[in-house]
Amino acid sequence: MTPGARIQAAIEILDRVLDGEAAEKALTGWARRSRFAGSKDRAAIRDHVFDAIRCKRSFAARGGAMTGRGLMIGLARAQDLDIDALFSGAGHAPEPLSNAEVAAGRAPEGAEALDIPDWLDPPFRDSLGDEAEAVAQALQSRAPVMLRVNLRKANIAQAQASLSGEGIEARSAAISDTALQVVEGARRVSNSAAFKDGLVELQDGASQAVVDALPLSDGQHVLDYCAGGGGKTLAMAGRAQGRFYAHDANPGRLADLPVRAKRAGVKVQLLAPGKIEGHFDLVLCDAPCSGSGSWRRAPDAKWRLTPEKLRELNGIQQNILDEASRLVAPGGVLAYATCSVLDSENGARVDDFLARNGGWRETDRRQWLPGPEGDGFFLSCLTRN
Template sequence: MTPGARIQAAVEILDRWLDGEAAEKALTGWARRSRFAGSKDRAAIRDHVFDAIRCKRSYAALGGAMTGRGLMIGLVRAQEIEVSELFSGQGHAPEPLSDAEMAAGEAPQGAAALDLPDWLEPIWRDSLDERAEAAALAQRSRAPVMLRANLRKTDLDQARTALSGEGIETRPVEISDTALLVETGARKVALSQAFQTGLVELQDGASQAVVDALPLTDGMRVLDYCAGGGGKTLAMAGRADARFYAHDVNEGRLRDLPDRAARAGVEVTLLPAGDVQGDFDLVLCDAPCSGSGSWRRAPDGKWRLSAGQLQHLTELQRDILDQAAGLVAANGVLAYATCSLLADENDNQIAAFLARHPGWTETQLQHWLPGPQGDGFFLSCLIRADSDATIDRNFSG
């Protein structure tokens, strides 16, 4: 396919997305209808589509229309490429721009310049203060591909050597001592022996840093209460010889965890949904959230989130914290984490919990902003203790 033909394919896919179809479904449907497209074509088209979704409002402003064609015109203008080179009408490329399209388009302003919904911009600014613009702009670019070295089976240097032998070049980064940033060969990771034998796992750098910050020690009883796919469960198991339990209200999310745990060389006990009993030394609640810290990975979520959905999420988070608090043993730790940047899901949620539960205190608070080594995350650790407990506060990124 020519570069112009790839642009036209992205136009068609984006029109379906703008009509309400999920981006992944629209991409898959196009690929099935277009068997002529090679792997490089599909990868390039996918990149065009997700770049446009991340930057929907700014590209629409530059392109002069909230359509697939308008978004692609905006993308080309943002990348300072001559529009006529790709919109030529030749070789399945989009038709040349009309006089009206040539005259249309302007620099994005306000929330559009940050690629945020109008309703969210004031919440975003209130949550992040002077960091608001940088955090929003970081969500407009692609996320890094990060790996976690599984300390149960290897160390960082051995993992790098194994990956390099399979054409995957990585480098360590500061955010976590288990984190590797993939520099070349990212598409080879899933089929590599290093991955399939459990030496490494795909995991965001900030997600690894959250686990690093947890007070893990050998012999603990550790519950991942909102385990999802179990990524943090496995990361914790790589750091301590403890007894690990995983729970999720949607048991289907845990379906692959036994196989992943076996590959990693660790043991995890799955607990039935809604039926968790006992006292745990550490309960991690990686709560359902807006995902606003990781929108560059899943940009659909930024545009589908509504004020009503955000309120529903904060109510769900409140309930999860209250339920999980009853599972923490004496002198145990309740850890609350989100991949969100919004205060209502983070600091405000913890303040409300402490107001409801005066016997608890916060001992650790940390924020990570989206950046070149990881996504945006939040972590608060809570214990039943007096108010003289030391509080560790940090803002990274």
């Protein structure tokens, strides 16, 4: 496909996304209908689509319309691409710009320029203070591809050597001593021997840093209360020799965990909702949240969040803290984490829990902002007296 034809494909996919279809579904549907497209075409189109969703407001302003075509004109202007060459009308490229389109478009301003919804601008700024603009800008760009080295199976150097043998270059990252940042060959990772043999997992750097910060030690009974796919369960099991349990309100989410645990060479026991017995030394609640710290990876979530949905999430987070706190042994730790940068999901939830419950003290609180090696994350460790 020519660069122009890739732009036309992105326009068609974005029109579906603007009509309400999820980005991944729109991309998959397009790929299924377009067997002629090679893997490089699909990757380039995916990049265009995700770049445009991350910067939907600012690109629409620059491009003069909130349409697939407007977004791609905005992208071409923002990224200083050759518009006449891309919008040539030749072959499968989009039609040249009309005089009205050439005249349309303006520099975005304020929250629009930062690609933050207007309603969210005040709580976003209140939560992040002087860092708000830098964080919004970080959320406008692509996320790094990060791996976690499974220390049960390899050290950093061994994992790097194995990856390198398959054309994947990865450098160690300051955010965690298990983290590698892939700098070349990212698309080959999931088919590599290092991945299939359990030496590495795909995991964001800040997710790894959160696990590094947990008070884990050998022999503990550890419950991952909101385990989802089990990324953090496996990261914890990679760090210490203990008994690891995974639970999720939606047990279907745990479906892949047994296979992943086997690949990683660790044991994890799954616990069904309502079937948790006893107390644990450490209970991790990686709570459902807005995902605002990881909007680079899932940018449509940024535009779907509403004040009502955020309030609903705050209620769920409060209930999870209450439920999980009952499972912590005396002297044990309740670790509350989100991949959000919004205070209503982070510090405010913990403060509310502490105000309503005696017998706990906060022994750690940390915030990671979206950066070159990781997403935004929050962690609070509450120790039970």
